[in-house]
Amino acid sequence: MTATKGLEGIVATTSSISSIVDGVLTYRGIDIDDLAENATFEEVIYLLWFGKLPTGAELEKLQSDLNAASTIPAEVINQMKLFPKDVNSMAALRTAVSALALYDAEANDMSQEANVRKAIKLQAQIPAIVAAFARIREGKEPLASPGYSSVAANFLFQLTGKEPDKIAIEALDKALVLHADHELNASTFAARVTVATLTDIYSGITSAIGTLKGPLHGGANEAVMAMLEEIGTIENVVPYINGKLERKDKIMGFGHRVYKGGDPRAKHLQKMSLELGKLTGNLKWYEMSIKTEELVTGLKGLKPNVDFYSASVYTTLEIPRDLFTPIFAISRTSGWTAHILEQYENNRLIRPRAEYTGPVNQKYVPISER
Ligand SMILES: CC(=O)SCCNC(=O)CCNC(=O)[C@H](O)C(C)(C)COP(=O)(O)OP(=O)(O)OC[C@H]1O[C@@H](n2cnc3c(N)ncnc32)[C@H](O)[C@@H]1OP(=O)(O)O
């Protein structure tokens, strides 16, 4: 038995949800470029869950089901009020989502219908939790969903308490489309491994949130922004990046296990970063990002991944840095739940083997002789 480090190149499941072939990403066979230009996030949720684009009536029903399911249980809000105010927001989300299961009477109902209902509740309540925690830590009360027809608009209202503007809604909606699913990425794999034991969907999503939090995965978008802030000025990009590369430090937001020729989502986020920068009159983060890309690609051949330009997009939308990864989670909940439903439909326990590298032929030594 020989191990493959990081399971690189190992095909661990079949799936009909999303695919990456020759650098082209599709959701249910539709190119991400097509979806990024034309689809709303709610259409993508429907597509991922049910395998086809919704009709007008199906879309309206999904939007109203999401709105109807968006109230966070009061017990969970009360628990969130007890969280330390300075805790990592992904840790807060992970704990609050785990707590949701305690107040859902059908948490352990394994029927397909109940699991779809729980997917709707998770998709509706995760954005509400992210916004609620952001308010609670500032001493403000969480806000109920205003019941708009989009997850992006509801989230922006629940975060800020202000009617969101059209540009911000459209930008966030597109970012949600771009992050929704990505084949067998680490957090989706974690969700599938978890539910393959036939545990409940809340356990699967809790595992996934914990996995997305890491800086080699979804946490990279916050690390990118921390890096840009540390660089500070466009003049400092060259010495800063050269220094990092000399020390063999990783540059956050670059590289990818599957895409070697570039992440097809990055160009959409780059374009958004430029457009939002122009609209707000603040091109600083975009220009620093472009300079960083030129350097890192030129010197190392590494291309930006989805996390790189999402950092300047969210910053230009005035979203606090530590909500970037929770926003990724809001979007990826659609993909995680789609994969969990698919796993339940055709389940087998996921249990690979390990190549043993420890000592052999050892004997127990009594404690008095050690
Ligand atoms: C949504 C997402 O999860 S997208 C990914 C988000 N993560 C990041 O942006 C973090 C930075 N990037 C990375 O750490 C990696 O590129 C990963 C984790 C995304 C992929 O990792 P792997 O496929 O395991 O590639 P691995 O880390 O082995 O890198 C291969 C080589 O490229 C180098 N490399 C890869 N990414 C980077 C980077 N961002 N900066 C500098 N060097 C890098 C590695 O040091 C390694 O070099 P070596 O062969 O000389 O040792």
Ligand SMILES: O=C([O-])CC(=O)C(=O)O
């Ligand atoms: O697929 C991966 O390894 C990481 C990624 O880009 C994602 O989850 O969107």
